[in-house]
Amino acid sequence: xxxxxxxxxxxxxxxxxxxxxxxxxxxxxxxxxxxxxxxxxxxxxxxxxxxxxxxxxxxxxxxxxxxxxxxxxxxxxxxxxxxxxxxxxxxxxxxxxxxxxxxxxxxxxxxxxxxxxxxxxxxxxxxxxxxxxxxxxxxxxxxxxxxxxxxxxxxxxxxxxxxxxxxxxxxxxxxxxxxxxxxxxxxxxxxxxxxxxxxxxxxxxxxxxxxxxxxxxxxxxxxxxxxxxxxxxxxxxxxxxxxxxxxxxxxxxxxxxxxxxxxxxxxxxxxxxxxxxxxxxxxxxxxxxxxxxxxxxxxxxxxxxxxxxxxxxxxxxxxxxxxxxxxxxxxxxxxxxxxxxxxxxxxxxxxxxxxxxxxxxxxxxxxxxxxxxxxxxxxxxxxxxxxxxxxxxxxxxxxxxxxxxxxxxxxxxxxxxxxxxxxxxxxxxxxxxxxxxxxxxxxxxxxxxxxxxxxxxxxxxxxxxxxxxxxxxxxxxxxxxxxxxxxxxxxxxxxx
Numbered sequence: 376x377x378x379x380x381x382x383x384x385x386x387x388x389x390x391x392x393x394x395x396x397x398x399x400x401x402x403x404x405x406x407x408x409x410x411x412x413x414x415x416x417x418x419x420x421x422x423x424x425x426x427x428x429x430x431x432x433x434x435x436x437x438x439x440x441x442x443x444x445x446x447x448x449x450x451x452x453x454x455x456x457x458x459x460x461x462x463x464x465x466x467x468x469x470x471x472x473x474x475x476x477x478x479x480x481x482x483x484x485x486x487x488x489x490x491x492x493x494x495x496x497x498x499x500x501x502x503x504x505x506x507x508x509x510x511x512x513x514x515x516x517x518x519x520x521x522x523x524x525x526x527x528x529x530x531x532x533x534x535x536x537x538x539x540x541x542x543x544x545x546x547x548x549x550x551x552x553x554x555x556x557x558x559x560x561x562x563x564x565x566x567x568x569x570x571x572x573x574x575x576x577x578x579x580x581x582x583x584x585x586x587x588x589x590x591x592x593x594x595x596x597x598x599x600x601x602x603x604x605x606x607x608x609x610x611x612x613x614x615x616x617x618x619x620x621x622x623x624x625x626x627x628x629x630x631x632x633x634x635x636x637x638x639x640x641x642x643x644x645x646x647x648x649x650x651x652x653x654x655x656x657x658x659x660x661x662x663x664x665x666x667x668x669x670x671x672x673x674x675x676x677x678x679x680x681x682x683x684x685x686x687x688x689x690x691x692x693x694x695x696x697x698x699x700x701x702x703x704x705x706x707x708x709x710x711x712x713x714x715x716x717x718x719x720x721x722x723x724x725x726x727x728x729x730x731x732x733x734x735x736x737x738x739x740x741x742x743x744x745x746x747x748x749x750x751x752x753x754x755x756x757x758x759x760x761x762x763x764x765x766x767x768x769x770x771x772x773x774x775x776x777x778x779x780x781x782x783x784x785x786x787x788x789x790x791x792x793x794x795x796x797x798x799x800x801x802x803x804x805x806x807x808x809x810x811x812x813x814x815x816x817x818x819x820x821x822x823x824x825x826x827x828x829x830x831x832x833x834x835x836x837x838x839x840x841x842x843x844x845x846x847x848x849x850x851x852x853x854x855x856x857x858x859x860x861x862x863x864x865x866x867x868x869x870x871x
Contacts, residue, residue, distance in 0.1 A: 378416045381432075382400035383456060398563055399572055403445065406475070409550050451776055465871065480501050496529050501592070506524065546577065546597055569617045570621055573604070573621075585758055618648045620652070631659060637673075642669075652676070660708060679748065717747065720735055722800045725788055726789055732799050811828075
């Protein structure tokens, strides 16, 4: 069988410009790697073809003529996923279309009832490597779709059958992701640095009710064997000659002794110039200085910390616990070991007023986060927070998932309308956070692009936007910024 796996072109430009941050999709790379030998597998990351999605896909798929096309999408990318499915069926009517990822896992029953989902033949729910491996074999006549756990399939009458959910996979049996010539797109980067993606574990045992990860893996934490992780790093370091690695784990640091052991193994490998970017929780980071020190020694230079909010009340609503002091300690500890901190913050909790938005931005300034990842509370499908917000009548957009990427307000608070919330989050970011000043840690990691920012782009933008502000005011600037952001993920050529 000939298989093409595709990730979506949609981006969420929360931290930086949408052109500055393009990473390969690890999900399709792992899925493809675990298909049995004897089948031809190709990967396409459409994030690298954003300006010519339709002509590129038409040319590539008509040349390959795959038997199976797999589409992976997040909830906010699903509209694009459906458009691609329709186009592919139009071009290649006999090709079987499979969807997977978070949205298919969360919303498979609803998708199965959507008339718009007609081109979709199969859905993979949860971890996909084993289910997809068996599906490819089944379509080659070597297995039966009715016996494949975690698979949904369309019957002759158009309705879907949803097989029982399979057990979590044995991670020791998974092969390394595809990073060779079967990957048809290239040029992955963070700013001016090439980047690849690995995972060292799957799952998270925290109880944050705004997160949907438990629908993928349950409330579990499963590490990959350290030998497998090192082999993955070797592949990136020696074969791809890449020095920046994004660790996609939901929360890598849940088991500090394991992190220390892994870091010691990385140090013993004597890699030169490796730069790891990782996500971590504030409580674990704040309580384990030995772990943080070893992470820094092993090359973990950038950490995303889920600070979420400076309000104890809001943290309780999010089921985070009171982590305000832990957030301060975690940032200070990271800086002690020259680790750059990306502070994650969420706005728009039910009782938020304008002053709460101001205080959260001030908190980010106070703790000296190097940069921030600020989102508006999003009622993702099947999450606890969604049901709470629905019960309180605070979800103002329950159905259009295209804006469910953290940038857009889909809720209101008891004190702020949706439009006011959107504006105030934008406005106070400009007023309080101001023009970004790269810290010493950031400048050390990216002297070229931070220099370009400091001595070219920032002065230019200060003059340009300053004149615009004088001419049209804050509201005018806001409307122009929002109009630009709305255009980022519009792919008019995908309309049939």
